Amino acid sequence: MRRFTKEAVLVLLAIPILLWTLLPIYHIFLFSISSKDSAFSGALWPDKPTLRNFGTIFREEHFYLHHFWAQIWNSLWIAVAVGVITLAVATCAAFAISRLKVRGGRAVMNLALFTYFIPAAFLAIPMYKAMGIYGLLSNRWSLVLAMVTLAAPYAIWVLKQASDKLPYELDEAARIDGATPLQLFRLVYLPLMTPSLVAIGTYALLLAWNEYLYAYLLLSHEQTITLAVALGHFIAADDSPWELLMATGLVYALPPAAIYYAFRRYMVSGLTTGAVKA
Amino acid sequence: MASVAFESIHKSFGSTKVLHGISLDIADGEFMVLVGPSGCGKSTLLRMLAGLEDITAGTIAIDGRVVNDLDSKDRDIAMVFQSYALYPHMTVRENMGFSLKLRRDRPERIAEGVSRAAKILNLDPFLERYPRELSGGQRQRVAMGRAIVRDPKVFLFDEPLSNLDAKLRVAMRSEIKALHQRLKTTTVYVTHDQVEAMTMADRIAVMNEGRIEQLGDPLELYDQPANLFVAQFIGSPAMNVFDGTYRSGAVEALGARWPCNAKAHEGQSVKYGIRPEHLSFASHGVPAEIEVVEPMGAETEVLVRVGGQSFTVMAHGRATFGPGERVFVSPQAEHAHVFDSAGGRRL
Numbered sequence: 001m002r003r004f005t006k007e008a009v010l011v012l013l014a015i016p017i018l019l020w021t022l023l024p025i026y027h028i029f030l031f032s033i034s035s036k037d038s039a040f041s042g043a044l045w046p047d048k049p050t051l052r053n054f055g056t057i058f059r060e061e062h063f064y065l066h067h068f069w070a071q072i073w074n075s076l077w078i079a080v081a082v083g084v085i086t087l088a089v090a091t092c093a094a095f096a097i098s099r100l101k102v103r104g105g106r107a108v109m110n111l112a113l114f115t116y117f118i119p120a121a122f123l124a125i126p127m128y129k130a131m132g133i134y135g136l137l138s139n140r141w142s143l144v145l146a147m148v149t150l151a152a153p154y155a156i157w158v159l160k161q162a163s164d165k166l167p168y169e170l171d172e173a174a175r176i177d178g179a180t181p182l183q184l185f186r187l188v189y190l191p192l193m194t195p196s197l198v199a200i201g202t203y204a205l206l207l208a209w210n211e212y213l214y215a216y217l218l219l220s221h222e223q224t225i226t227l228a229v230a231l232g233h234f235i236a237a238d239d240s241p242w243e244l245l246m247a248t249g250l251v252y253a254l255p256p257a258a259i260y261y262a263f264r265r266y267m268v269s270g271l272t273t274g275a276v277k278a
Numbered sequence: 279m280a281s282v283a284f285e286s287i288h289k290s291f292g293s294t295k296v297l298h299g300i301s302l303d304i305a306d307g308e309f310m311v312l313v314g315p316s317g318c319g320k321s322t323l324l325r326m327l328a329g330l331e332d333i334t335a336g337t338i339a340i341d342g343r344v345v346n347d348l349d350s351k352d353r354d355i356a357m358v359f360q361s362y363a364l365y366p367h368m369t370v371r372e373n374m375g376f377s378l379k380l381r382r383d384r385p386e387r388i389a390e391g392v393s394r395a396a397k398i399l400n401l402d403p404f405l406e407r408y409p410r411e412l413s414g415g416q417r418q419r420v421a422m423g424r425a426i427v428r429d430p431k432v433f434l435f436d437e438p439l440s441n442l443d444a445k446l447r448v449a450m451r452s453e454i455k456a457l458h459q460r461l462k463t464t465t466v467y468v469t470h471d472q473v474e475a476m477t478m479a480d481r482i483a484v485m486n487e488g489r490i491e492q493l494g495d496p497l498e499l500y501d502q503p504a505n506l507f508v509a510q511f512i513g514s515p516a517m518n519v520f521d522g523t524y525r526s527g528a529v530e531a532l533g534a535r536w537p538c539n540a541k542a543h544e545g546q547s548v549k550y551g552i553r554p555e556h557l558s559f560a561s562h563g564v565p566a567e568i569e570v571v572e573p574m575g576a577e578t579e580v581l582v583r584v585g586g587q588s589f590t591v592m593a594h595g596r597a598t599f600g601p602g603e604r605v606f607v608s609p610q611a612e613h614a615h616v617f618d619s620a621g622g623r624r625l
Contacts, residue, residue: 169363172330177377177424178351187376191367 028253031246039243053247062244064234067222072252074219075209075226078140082147083205087197089148090155095185097156098163099171109160112153120150121213128217142218143226147211151204162196163189198266206256227252280341280354280431280464281306282327287336289322289488296322297488299336307462309455313475314485315511320468321436323485327466328357328434340431351380356425357434360441362417364409364424370396371405374423395426398457415446422457433458435467439474451477472512476500484508506622509551509615515579518589519551521619529616532585534564536609540616540625547619554579554592556613563608571597582607 031039032053034046041047055061060068093112097105115123127146128137136142166189174184190197212228219225231252234245260267282304289297297319304310312320325331327338329350337344345353356377364373371392372379378388396402399419409417418438425433435454439447455478458465469475475482476496484491484499484507491511492504503509509517522531524542529535529550536550569588570581578597582589582605591607599605616625 167361167363169359169361170365172328172350173357173359173363173365173424174376175330176328176350176355176357177428178380183380188365 028246028250031243032250034243036243053243056244057248057251062241070223071225071227071230074140074224078143078226079205079209081144082208083201085148086151086155086204087201089152090159090200093156094159094163095189098160100181109156112156115153124213124217131218137218138220138224143215146214146218147208151207155200155204158200159196162193166192195266198263202259202263202267209256282432282464283339285337288334290334300490302483304464307464309458309465309478309480311467311469311475311479311482312485313469313472313482316470318485319488320485324434324436324466324468328355329353354431355434356428356430358421358425358438360437362421364417364420366409369406369408370401370420373420374427377428391427395423398426399423414442415450418450433463433465437469473514484511504624506549506617513553515554515590517551517553519549520587522548522550524548532587537611538614538616539611542616542625549617549619551615552609554590556610557591557607559593560606560608563606566605566607568599568601568603568605570601573597
């Protein structure tokens with residue numbers, strides 16, 4: 001009976017939280033299948049649901065959507081690049097600090113984490129200036145480098161904690177078996193770290209995919225901006241095409257949802273391994 | 279196969295000295311056991327031989343060649359760890375063939391090596407399994423297989439049986455010994471379990487606080503312990519030891535005279551040691567009171583009390599008396615051990 005009461009309370013709590021979370025998403029969906037006239041009708045379901053908005057988007061038939069495919073490609077390119085580079089940097093750093101126990105490794109990790117004491121927004125202007133000096137403004141690489149800088153400290157920290165949990169005897173066994181540090185990294189370390197690597201890669205990828213502030217500052221041409229920035233342009237006009245904005249937003253939200261769904265198993269196990277030090 | 283020589287080995291971790299000048303020669307094909315309590319430095323010594331710890335001072339030579347500055351992989355050794363240290367993402371076959379793969383041996387050669395080792399250790403049915411699908415004993419055998427495959431000059435075992443249950447430990451003990459008799463590879467085996475040391479070793483080095491207390495074959499250590507530490511460490515149940523004073527061919531202690539063949543001074547403070555099987559019940563001797571009787575079938579372990587001190591007596595056959603009864607115990611003088619009270623040295 002007590003268990004039943006406990007579960008009932010949990011369900012009662014869960015329902016409003018679920019509704020609270022899903023309602024905005026439902027709204028986006030509702031807008032995206034409504035025509036411009038009926039978008040603000042307030043109905044829970046449009047009279048004549050339509051997929052025409054998506055056709056408009058994919059055929060780039062609106063002023064704000066003339067570079068839709070280029071912009072979503074930019075988003076994808078940048079997100080994948082950030083994911084890959086962050087993974088490469090953080091994996092090597094975590095391996096060196098945790099497994100090779102290089103001198104000063106801990107100091108490097110603590111310094112990297114220290115950057116989180118400064119809000120990312122404060123760093124935006126210095127970052128803009130730095131990219132300007134290197135002539136990277138309006139170049140996709142500027143955003144990639146900026147996002148890697150923001151994602152790497154957390155990535156290093158999580159991967160270092162996860163590495164610490166691998167038994168050190170494995171490294172010793174591999175050394176005795178004749179492995180060089182590089183072989184140890186490739187043949188023993190990487191395979192065992194896969195769950196954490198997938199989680200961290202996905203984290204960095206989604207961080208870059210969702211980034212607005214830095215993308216807005218560092219990229220300026222219609223051809224080079226990400227879709228997130230382009231979405232922001234929609235509301236610049238007095239008469240914003242909300243149904244198209246919402247439909248584009250929905251399209252933009254699908255890849256992260258798909259990635260998260262595909263890797264959800266790794267996300268939970270990978271990110272929590274670093275959560276507590278065993 | 280090869281000989282191993284430790285020459286004045288010192289090891290410090292920061293300001294903490296853990297090994298104080300160990301010198302030890304291990305012959306080609308010998309099964310040497312390093313035994314001692316936790317923290318005595320036995321594992322550190324083994325790890326230095328493996329190349330996993332730096333050598334603070336001294337030299338280690340394998341087959342006459344000093345290996346101090348050689349990487350583990352260039353020392354031609356194989357090690358079995360307490361935790362098995364199997365690669366969890368590789369099958370048994372891949373685990374066993376890993377070192378050969380790193381050596382860039384031909385696939386046929388790797389397959390042949392793995393299959394030979396698998397046959398020796400009866401691992402054939404498990405070659406495609408992952409370590410997580412194996413029992414503790416099977417994992418330990420895979421760890422040994424991984425060592426055998428390489429056909430190294432020296433096998434190193436670091437408390438390999440500590441994670442196994444008692445029954446399996448006994449079985450694996452015989453298996454390792456049989457393996458050594460078959461392969462005749464020089465073996466250095468570290469354990470804190472003196473029974474393992476006694477049953478497996480050709481020679482035992484008993485270590486304590488970073489020094490070798492005594493080096494010798496198992497029965498030599500048992501019969502002629504060089505000092506009190508070795509006397510109390512080797513043997514199960516442990517030797518009975520108590521304080522006394524040496525007077526004309528016997529030790530006076532606990533209100534009785536205990537006969538011995540030691541060369542001590544008259545009136546010298548000594549410790550008298552007698553193993554449980556060298557005490558017997560007799561019609562006259564030292565009066566004692568039975569405390570606990572533990573029948574084990576072939577033998578009976580009896581705890582008796584003499585002058586306020588507990589003793590263990592190992593009697594053959596079955597006991598005919600019970601707790602509280604008064605009896606006489608009689609020590610065998612030729613098996614009594616007498617140690618200097620101050621230094622613990624054998625007299």
